[in-house]
Amino acid sequence: MNSPFFSIVIPTYNNKKLLEKAIKSVFSQTYKNFEIIIIDNYSKDETENWVNSLKDIRIKFKKNHNHGLIGRSRNLGIKLSSAKWIAFLDADDIWYENRLESIYNIIIKNNNFDVICNDEIFVKNEVKKLWKAGPYKKKFYKNLIKFGNCISTSATIINKDFLEKNNTYFSDNIKFSPYEDFEFWMRIAKLEARFKFTGYAHGEHLFHSSSYSAQDKLACKNSLISIFKHHVFTLQSFTEKKEELWRHVESRMAIDEIVELFILKKYIKSIKLIFCVSLKYPVKSIINIFYKLTS
Numbered sequence: 001m002n003s004p005f006f007s008i009v010i011p012t013y014n015n016k017k018l019l020e021k022a023i024k025s026v027f028s029q030t031y032k033n034f035e036i037i038i039i040d041n042y043s044k045d046e047t048e049n050w051v052n053s054l055k056d057i058r059i060k061f062k063k064n065h066n067h068g069l070i071g072r073s074r075n076l077g078i079k080l081s082s083a084k085w086i087a088f089l090d091a092d093d094i095w096y097e098n099r100l101e102s103i104y105n106i107i108i109k110n111n112n113f114d115v116i117c118n119d120e121i122f123v124k125n126e127v128k129k130l131w132k133a134g135p136y137k138k139k140f141y142k143n144l145i146k147f148g149n150c151i152s153t154s155a156t157i158i159n160k161d162f163l164e165k166n167n168t169y170f171s172d173n174i175k176f177s178p179y180e181d182f183e184f185w186m187r188i189a190k191l192e193a194r195f196k197f198t199g200y201a202h203g204e205h206l207f208h209s210s211s212y213s214a215q216d217k218l219a220c221k222n223s224l225i226s227i228f229k230h231h232v233f234t235l236q237s238f239t240e241k242k243e244e245l246w247r248h249v250e251s252r253m254a255i256d257e258i259v260e261l262f263i264l265k266k267y268i269k270s271i272k273l274i275f276c277v278s279l280k281y282p283v284k285s286i287i288n289i290f291y292k293l294t295s
Contacts, residue, residue, distance in 0.1 A: 004058070005085060006034040006100055006157070009077030011070050012091035013041035016050055018206070023054075025094035025203075031101035034058065034087075037080050039073035041066050071170025071180040078160065078169060086158050092206045093120075093154040099202035103157055106196065114162040114193040115185075118155045118200055124207040131205065134197030141189035144182075145231055146248055148256070152205055153181040158188070166191050175226040178219070183227045190235070224253065 008026055012019050019038075026036060037060045040047055051061050060080055066072040078086055085107065089095065103116055117133045134150050137143050144150070163169060168187055176183045189195070228249045232242055254273065261270035 002033070004033055004035040004083045005031075005104065006087050007077075007081030007083035007085070007160075008034055008036045008087045008089055009039065009074055009081065010036060010089050010091055011039045011041070011066070011073035011077070012043065012047060014043045014045050014047070015091040016043070016045045016047045018092040019047060020050065021094055022089055022091050025096070026089065028097045029095065029100045030098055031104050034100060035060065035082060037077040038062070039064050039066075039077050041073060069172050069174065069177055069180065071177075071184065072172055074181075075169045075172075078163065081160060084160050086160050086163070088153045088156055088158075090154045090205075092208065093203060094206075095154075095203040096201075102198065102200065102202060106198065110196075112194060113196040114159045115151075115188060116157045116196045116198065117151050118198040118202040120152050120155045121201050121204045122207065123204050128204075130201060132199075134195070134199075136195045136197055140195065141186065141192075144186050144189055145228060145245070146252070148252065149179075149182045149185070151182070151185045154205060155203060156185075158193075162188075162191075162193060173226075176223055176230075179223045179227060182224075183230075186227070186231055190231075221253075221257075228253075 010019070010022060023036065026034070035058050036056075038051060040051075040061065040063050042063055042065060048061065048063075051059060062076065062080060064073055064076050074088060085103075087100070087103075099118070102118070106116060107113070119133050120131045122129045122131045131152065132150075133152060133155060168184075168191065170184045171180050171187075173180070173183075229246070232246050232249065254276075258270050258273050261267075261273065
């Protein structure tokens with residue numbers, strides 16, 4: 001068997017039905033030179049039996065206790081990979097059939113990129129909405145801190161040589177969970193990785209009730225706060241006043257929370273939060289709130 005061009009890393013836990021759809025979407029790819037690395041967090045359903053029943057030599061199946069840190073499973077998948085290009089796919093997401101072929105063509109035409117990310121269709125309560133990745137801007141690392149994440153893990157492929165050269169992998173800091181993937185992209189950007197955003201939707205990202213982000217909003221918020229504080233204060237990467245940068249981050253997170261409350265039709269809570277923001281942050285923040293609500 002020739003060396004695969006892509007290694008597809010799929011972490012999973014008690015997610016057999018959705019995993020079946022994810023694997024099916026990989027097998028349906030028009031580009032076939034890949035391997036699949038499934039890292040199972042000792043699922044208690046029939047995941048292992050189902051994977052073994054496929055009897056496909058392109059599949060590597062490994063059990064690993066990640067203790068709630070999905071980044072550990074992804075790191076193991078990277079270490080077990082045989083290809084130069086690592087593709088990540090969460091077990092509850094799917095790809096469209098031309099996804100790998102599209103990325104392959106980009107790499108063949110221009111091999112100067114370290115990270116390639118496509119758009120996705122976000123699916124929540126059977127409602128589909130286009131999510132645009134990127135765009136890439138100068139001082140991309142600082143932009144991720146100031147404006148938040150614009151990269152989806154299941155939509156991203158990364159050069160393994162870049163990871164090994166910089167000895168960079170997903171963090172196992174529990175404070176960064178469940179957004180350790182965002183923290184990973186931030187460190188990649190800090191290392192000045194060359195990003196390519198394709199501008200095409202090549203898959204679907206599913207939001208469902210059993211996902212961690214849907215179950216524990218407070219943990220998600222605390223995760224982002226820990227990540228941003230780490231990059232603003234601990235890493236000491238910026239020459240300007242860190243307190244000013246942190247103030248910008250805080251106000252943007254508050255704006256995002258207000259917008260989410262409006263979407264959920266929790267109008268009283270959102271109005272109270274707008275009032276608090278108006279007292280603490282500049283008028284510009286209030287303008288940003290109304291811009292986001294009306295866009």
